[in-house]
Amino acid sequence: MSTTPSLEALFNQLANGIKQASSEVNQETLINWINRCQELAERFKQGDEAAYQQGQDTVCQLISYWPQLTPIIPRDLLWLLGGECLHFMPEEEISVYQQLEEQQASAEATNQRFDWQTTKQLLSAQITTSKQFH
Known part of the structure; x- marks a missing residue:
């Protein structure tokens, strides 16, 4: 779902x-x-x-x-x-959405539940954290 x-x-x-x-x-x-x-x-x-x-x-x-x-x-x-x-959209944001769609497809392929908003927030936070340390 x-x-x-x-x-x-x-x-x-x-x-x-x-x-x-x-x-x-x-x-x-x-x-x-x-x-x-x-x-x-x-x-x-x-x-x-x-x-x-x-x-x-x-x-x-x-x-x-x-x-x-x-x-x-x-x-x-x-x-x-x-x-x-x-x-x-900036490249970083496009990257988040690409990862989001990949994770969604993976979840759907295995009939796992996928929450778009939560996953998007987690991916965005990872990119923000990554930028802070580079």
């Missing part, structure tokens, strides 16, 4: 983050971005594979137009969308 975050949940999380950042962006623009995120969440919920490209485009545009909102974008969303979104 795996607990990888769903793109639906991540886009809903992003929409909520944008709502909370209302002082950063004018109201009309804010509503448009929230609607785009909610539409993408619904498309992913329905299993629409074509939503990946629109999701990548939406996230990349959000970062380009409002870089101050970048901290509210879930890092899992960047990784799971892939493509152009990976350009906004």
